[in-house]
Amino acid sequence: MASLGVEFGASRLLAPYFGTSLYVWGVLIGLILIYLSAGYVIGGRLADRHPREEVLFQITAWAGLWIGVIPLVSYPILLVSQQGFKELSAGLVAGTLFAVVILFAAPVILLGCVSPFAIRLLLKDVETGGNTAGRVYALSTAGSILGTFLPVFWFIPSYGTRPTLEGFGLVLVGVSVMGLWPWPRRRFYAAFAAAVILAWIFLPSGIKPPQVGQLVYEKESAYGYIQVVQEGTRTELILNEGEAIHSIYDTSSLLTGGPWDYMVVANSFRPAQGSELRPKDVAILGLAGGTAARQYTAAFGRDVEITGVEIDPDILDVAHRYFHLNEPNVHPVVADARYWIDTTDAKYDVIVMDAYRQPYIPFHLTTREFFSEVRDHLRPGGVAVVNAGRTATDYRLVDAIASTMSAVYPSVFLVDVPAFNNTLVYGTTEPVTVVDVEHNLGLVSEPLAQTVAQSVLSDGRLRVSPYHDQVFTDDLAPVERLIDEIILSYVTGSQASAPGAGPP
Template sequence: MNPSPSTIFGKAWLYCTVFLTGAAVMVIELLGTRLIAPFYGASLYVWTSLIAVTLIALALGYYLGGIWADRARSGLSLIIATAGLLTLIIPWLAGPVLLATDPFGLRLGSFISTLILFSPSLMMLGMVGPFAVKLSTSALANVGASTGSIYAVSTVGSVIGTLFLGFYLFPLIGSREIFMGLGIALLILAMVVAGIERKYLKSTTVMVPTTILMLMGFGLYPQIANSVQTEFSDIFQTRFERESLYGWVRVIDKPKENIRLLTADASTIGAASISHGENLLIYQKIVAQIPFLAPNIEKALLIGQGAGHMVMTLNKAGIVTDTLKIDPAIAEAANQYFRYIPTGQRIIGDARYEIRQLKGSYDLIILDVFTGGTEPTHLLTIEALAQLHGLLADHGILTLNFVSFLDNGQNAALASVSKTLAQVFPYQQVFISDPGENFNDFIFLATNHVINLNDDSIPFSNHTWLKQRLLDIDTTYGAILTDNLSNLELLQIRKSEHYRRMIVDSIGVNHFIR
């Protein structure tokens, strides 16, 4: 009987292999959202698709790996080499796959594209575990301990891979480069394992195909690395591009239309003229009216900085504005290409955490994070609004911008926002950005006191313009949004798909493919 490899040279190489492949699984899963998000957004549906596909692929890998392990003494290197090549070509296939799945819409499109792009490599990595168990088991009596040890080491590898990617690697290197680097690393690991199999298992059958796969990977690497080029044309010009922890931030010019856009993934969060830099977003013009609504507004907090136009508008009224933004790349783009100059404290971080650290009171708080395809729903709950209420002066105003459909006043998402605000603030008024359009920006003003737009003592700069946009919201169709239960993302799925289609039609689908 041939001796087990575990009795010849120990299990160290096997543990090292499952550790590294376990880390690779989590790297692919986490990076998957960064490859999909610029096209479909980083919504709950994208995360759900990726997690589901990962579990499906690993389940198939466990099953097929067990069958292969029972029928062959060697082949672990071939499995890893195949996983490496499939991982390496993911960035290469991303564009064609995303374009092909685009007609299926947000939910089905994100699931199918995720399934095509990531399940092959994840399935091959899932096959490593059962094969390693077979190699590490010298007797039936030891199968439990061997199985437990292999999967424990693999899980530790997944933990280390997650921490290394999130805390160190991803902030320094782009997602495409990490995918390609991981693919090459797996191919090199496969060759090392093939050498071990040849030496100790006397197996030469897998050396040739493993070598071929590695050569194919190294041969394709230059083409994959150069497969994405920044587009410059008479129609679109990409002026700024930065992949951050939270999204793919770009500044895109449309010279013929004299428009400069600030985008984060598939969301437009700022727009200005190229020639003069004036703000082109209509809803933000209402901000210019706010200083007339309450006396002695001196200090404001803006959550969701965008291109910084609202800060500049408030500055003209003598209002100092602290800004709170989760993505530093957006602040960098606003500074360089939209002439944004901070007037107050600039805070980088997640709003729910950072607002707990703030002290003092604000005369005005603007919550402007519900504009794009993906919405941070945790910022629009009773608990989140109560935190903001605690930062607001008695005479202050909370302003919230929300993009949705009017639907003749029967939109459940719009009604839910109004109903939730009413749980925290006794008074609110709602304005529509562009009367006559169903898809719109809706601006909520929530206060502790009544604002009477008919009060002649209020020196509006454009009284009629503001009153024409006043709305009455029927909250019958709405639900109260809480940290425990918020269905806002579900209520806004039609809005997300419509918004994304508008942006794609305006800029072109290729601008959202990494």
């Protein structure tokens, strides 16, 4: 049970600093398996040399102590990784990742010793060896099931990652001390429990300090790490690694300068119109703090009905508390964006796709099949909008998104966000030209939308997408590998700025 609990705890401990990408999980699971394999070998040899219950409980006591101090010991190492991102040091970032993962080597190796040791102690004769091993592995698997379900569905959502690890360590030490009670050194191992409790007491109060501004709120949700930061008059929503801004609420200005502003002119990406078109229904996949919904309401009033889909209910709570998501025309829905698109019958004038946890993107929201489902929920002439991160010179992610959308939509356009490292990708359901879009942008009269339209024409590098490369599918969408390559180029200094919704 403890080994699976440690694995989930390790992934959550790393998430605010390194994210939860396929590659982070791959490194973590691979090394955990290596540690367990080493523990099986060491435990088997140790059991043959010292087949005593006392030794087994000493092993589990040391494992519990190590698990209990990991949250305290790992904290300063993880802070170094944050500094590595600031200094664009690939070696520093990679080094701290492996340093933290290696911290888990000792307890997992020790826990790996338990099964072969238990089999050796329970084995009375060779004839019943198979039965003995089967019972031990059955009990171990049952413990692993508990070690999976309890942290995921109870401990981590209710108490947090670090208290969960502390709790696992304390329980393991407690069980070990009870097993060691008949032996003379029980007081020494009982002190381990005090050490774990002290490590718990001295844990820093915060999970992660903000890179800029003042921390207002933070929480570990079931889907990731949430941080609300105050910087001047702006309240910003930061998620996971903190390398991008996901929502902004500015008390001094309606316009944010971010990609959310440029979503409000999506209705202009249609054949040339005789007058300004106002959207009636908008769906936003990835509502987050509700910045895009607020911009649409500010531009077109409460007559535009907005459905905002957000997978994380804790983010919606943050949106209501800190980002003033209280417009009566905005209807939040808690669901996965792909599932919601698959199950709704509604159709919209505009569908905005901002469900990405920059810099990483759920692969199933980047595929031809997904964009086809989005198209099927657009009214005739409707427009799909995707917010794609990039660097100042590296447009590979924009290329991938635009190339895939080009396989679904007759026309695909790009607009760069001047103040942020983002490009908006617009897919139309009818053939449209740049001249059409420029004409329609000139018709925009609503003050906020008009300001954005002028920015698109003067600073946004409005253009037809030139990309027609690999089309991502549900079967093959290597988006995480692509983003990691972009990040590697960034941290090694070959790129000027990082991908994501953040200013350069």
